[in-house]
Amino acid sequence: xxxxxxxxxxxxxxxxxxxxxxxxxxxxxxxxxxxLLNPGTGEPLKAEELAPIFCEDLVAQxxxxxxxxxxxxxxxxxxxxxxxxxxxVRAYFLxxxxxxxxxxxxxxxxxxxxxxxxxxxAMAQAYYAKKQGLKGVTTETGAGQWGTAxxxxxxxxxxxxxxxxxxxxxxxxxxxxxxxxTYGASVTPSPSMTTEIGKKILAEHPxxxxxLGCAISEAVEAATTHEGYRYVLGSxxxxxxxxxxVIGLEAKTALxxxxxxxxxxxxxxxxxxxxxxxxxxxxxxKLRGEADYRIIAVEPASCPSLTRGKYAYDFCDTGKxxxxxxxxxxxxxxxxxxxxxxxxxxxxxxxxxxxxxxxxLMEATSVVQTDVFAAAEQFARVEGILPAPESSxxxxxxxxxxxxxxxxxxxxxxLFGLTGTGYxxxxxxxxxxxxxxxxYIPTDEELAASFATLPKVGC
Numbered sequence: 299x300x301x302x303x304x305x306x307x308x309x310x311x312x313x314x315x316x317x318x319x320x321x322x323x324x325x326x327x328x329x330x331x332x333x334l335l336n337p338g339t340g341e342p343l344k345a346e347e348l349a350p351i352f353c354e355d356l357v358a359q360x361x362x363x364x365x366x367x368x369x370x371x372x373x374x375x376x377x378x379x380x381x382x383x384x385x386x387v388r389a390y391f392l393x394x395x396x397x398x399x400x401x402x403x404x405x406x407x408x409x410x411x412x413x414x415x416x417x418x419x420a421m422a423q424a425y426y427a428k429k430q431g432l433k434g435v436t437t438e439t440g441a442g443q444w445g446t447a448x449x450x451x452x453x454x455x456x457x458x459x460x461x462x463x464x465x466x467x468x469x470x471x472x473x474x475x476x477x478x479x480t481y482g483a484s485v486t487p488s489p490s491m492t493t494e495i496g497k498k499i500l501a502e503h504p505x506x507x508x509x510l511g512c513a514i515s516e517a518v519e520a521a522t523t524h525e526g527y528r529y530v531l532g533s534x535x536x537x538x539x540x541x542x543x544v545i546g547l548e549a550k551t552a553l554x555x556x557x558x559x560x561x562x563x564x565x566x567x568x569x570x571x572x573x574x575x576x577x578x579x580x581x582x583x584k585l586r587g588e589a590d591y592r593i594i595a596v597e598p599a600s601c602p603s604l605t606r607g608k609y610a611y612d613f614c615d616t617g618k619x620x621x622x623x624x625x626x627x628x629x630x631x632x633x634x635x636x637x638x639x640x641x642x643x644x645x646x647x648x649x650x651x652x653x654x655x656x657x658x659l660m661e662a663t664s665v666v667q668t669d670v671f672a673a674a675e676q677f678a679r680v681e682g683i684l685p686a687p688e689s690s691x692x693x694x695x696x697x698x699x700x701x702x703x704x705x706x707x708x709x710x711x712x713l714f715g716l717t718g719t720g721y722x723x724x725x726x727x728x729x730x731x732x733x734x735x736x737x738y739i740p741t742d743e744e745l746a747a748s749f750a751t752l753p754k755v756g757c
Contacts, residue, residue, distance in 0.1 A: 308388075336622075387404050392680050400710050436520040445461040534570060539575060566692045569648060607628050670691050
């Protein structure tokens with residue numbers, strides 16, 4: 299084992315060191331993310347047009363491109379204290395196993411019942427819904443982490459919670475579904491026959507395993523057809539990346555305490571909430587010219603929005619009822635193969651991250667799921683944490699970068715986000731161990747057909 303352990307295995311902050319403000323990276327972006335557009339008029343959406351869908355305070359956060367720091371209400375900070383600060387871990391055991399001179403750190407967000415980082419935004423969104431006097435909220439969920447987090451938050455604030463869960467995950471992860479129901483949420487496999495949009499999708503794609511885009515459409519319809527409800531989203535939106543900035547802010551504070559500066563920052567990327575939250579303060583420094591970092595987004599090869607998508611305006615949902623967002627997208631009708639990283643099945647990427655990627659301020663790579671699970675197993679055996687498939691995409695690339703350091707002898711410092719636990723993903727681990735897991739990569743022809751359906755607006 300390494301003997302130069304001048305830095306603790308786990309670095310914990312005190313409650314007093316928790317962030318008191320969220321950081322809004324858009325304030326430091328010279329080119330702001332393109333505005334959301336009204337799909338009917340093609341014009342930028344105004345606050346009054348978003349109000350029937352989202353909570354009022356969240357609309358204000360969504361549209362605020364200029365305020366760098368936004369106060370976290372004391373009620374939310376109090377809720378955060380039940381599971382934050384989360385530890386920053388020095389992966390000494392992984393470093394030793396790899397025989398690398400690289401120093402590896404990971405920010406671990408799995409120390410709560412939801413098993414992921416999603417609770418950071420769920421608590422905030424539930425608070426604002428309660429503050430507005432709403433009856434409840436509707437949402438979608440892929441792997442189930444967001445649905446679990448939101449059901450917990452709604453239970454705490456006395457709100458009803460309706461969750462539309464991507465059908466393939468609903469079937470693969472029944473225990474995640476039952477956790478949501480334990481916290482009082484209703485859970486419906488999507489697409490379903492309970493909404494008009496769900497019926498239409500099933501008619502057009504019989505037997506489909508669903509996608510986050512499908513589930514979003516159903517959740518929005520449910521919100522807009524039930525009085526006293528609003529829709530909340532667990533990723534992609536500006537407001538969600540804002541709430542998730544607590545991840546990066548805590549990580550940076552912990553690293554600064556020991557004078558550590560990461561060279562490479564790595565995060566898995568589906569819609570962008572985890573990655574956007576992890577990199578927020580570091581990207582802010584980069585934008586202001588105060589420091590430089592190599593930032594890598596890792597996505598599944600089966601749903602490669604950044605690495606193979608188009609940067610264009612597209613519907614945020616498969617049913618085409620949501621606003622248009624300019625983002626790297628595979629097309630709102632793209633339904634990925636039923637891979638085991640349910641939280642990385644969204645057809646597009648956060649407009650904030652899309653703009654940063656388009657400007658060359660961050661990189662992106664895609665990996666196949668058998669390689670991802672090999673990394674997950676290697677990590678679990680030495681670090682003692684069973685990682686979620688989503689997080690394991692970041693682990694895969696962190697290991698690859700550490701092995702490059704082994705070849706070159708460079709002592710780079712690597713930081714990655716470990717967003718959650720994999721205890722509800724044993725069906726996927728079983729497939730991997732039995733040699734039954736496959737690696738599906740969409741063909742250029744499949745993507746071209748999906749790109750052909752992109753709306754002709756904002757071009």
